[in-house]
Amino acid sequence: MSFSTVYKVFFKRNSVFVGTIFLSAFVFQSVFDSGVTKWFEHHNKGKLWKDVKLQIPGAEEGEEED
């Protein structure tokens, strides 16, 4: 896809241009959040509650009161 095609498809019409910006912002903010969270949880592995929970003797999935 040459630059002229990119220009014609995404840049030429202002409504499409603005729409592209918003769409990429929408996609970016969720992908970015997922990515950062994934790294953050990998970096802190073993300290987080979801890792600690597994080592508690009597507190496995079975306890569903109420």
Add this chain to the structure above:
Amino acid sequence: MFPHFCKNIGSSRPAFRIPLRSLSTASAHGKGKSNKLLVTGAAALGLTSAGLLYIGSLTGEAMTASEHGLHPPSFPWSHKGPFETFDHASIRRGYQVYREVCAACHSLDRVAWRTMVGVSHTNAEVKDMAEQFEYDDEPDEQGNPKKRPGKLADYIPGPYPNEEAARAANQGALPPDLSLIVKARHGGPDYIFSLLTGYPEDPPAGVTLPSGGNYNPYFPGGSIAMARVLFDDLVEYEDGTPATTSQMAKDVTTFLNWCAEPELDERKRLGLKTMIVLTSLYLLSVWVKKFKWAGIKTRKFVFNPPKTKK
């Protein structure tokens, strides 16, 4: 004397003499003696007070290291650093230490049971813990007050009904509420840990403590009403961690740090996101600036003087 003096330095300005002379004639007319007395009195007063202050400073405790307390060393906390979350296993053990040791005197008024769910305990565990306490319920039909077991929405109850009861039970000293204690003290968790583990066997020579006081170098003033409470194997951890004094102090400090900053994990995650985005935008703005200014910065001015006609 003054006119002569003036004459010497600025004889070209005779007008300068006039105000000086008028000043001296106004003040030195019979008032010289009382002025002298006033100056002597002020000097004597100043010297006396300076002497008294000096004598006081020889024995005083003001602005000394013992008044401010020893500075705690910096400890490598598991949650120290911009990307580090709390060690939740430590929070869990810390709550056990709080419940079995600290809760005898210290309240935790601002922490609700529900905040511990999904942080250090499961739903069922916290419900069990809350149900062991009684809370005021709505009165029955006759208007008699009723009690009910605690639920997740309740706040953790303190050991005393009010401040007066707390003081009466502790020889007049009020055990502070621990909800925000890590934020409320200089040094934060380092201070709390140092305080808990910093009780020497005996106070150093020359230190006299008031009755009910215990010596702790980290406590400002050195005399703290709380005695040493953490001793090896005081509690028994369910995960088999050896309960040494420093282990318990570390765990309870982590727990209290969580009480003071329950948002820490999420805050650091958002901070990471923010830093990445802002750094990228900053670098982008630097690039855009260089791009836009490139033509201006690299241009060359050439001055061609007009040819002069002769």
Add this chain to the structure above:
Amino acid sequence: MMQYNTHFGSKVSPHLGRLNFKNLFFNYSPNLMLWGGASLVGVFVFVEGWPLFQQNFFQKIPYFGEHWKKEIPPEDSIN
């Protein structure tokens, strides 16, 4: 002599600035639709963290919608 029933003269069709019914439909509508789509996505950008929109729209996006599905296990629920 001729008689006119209606007065002879020019008429102005209803319009708003340069817009009239004809060019509104045939010339402007594609662009306006694109603007509508762009604004919709723009609204989505700003309500991305709003549970109402997450549950009704975002979670239903195929594959990509997994991002908004947050399952709290029963032992971590505060209810």
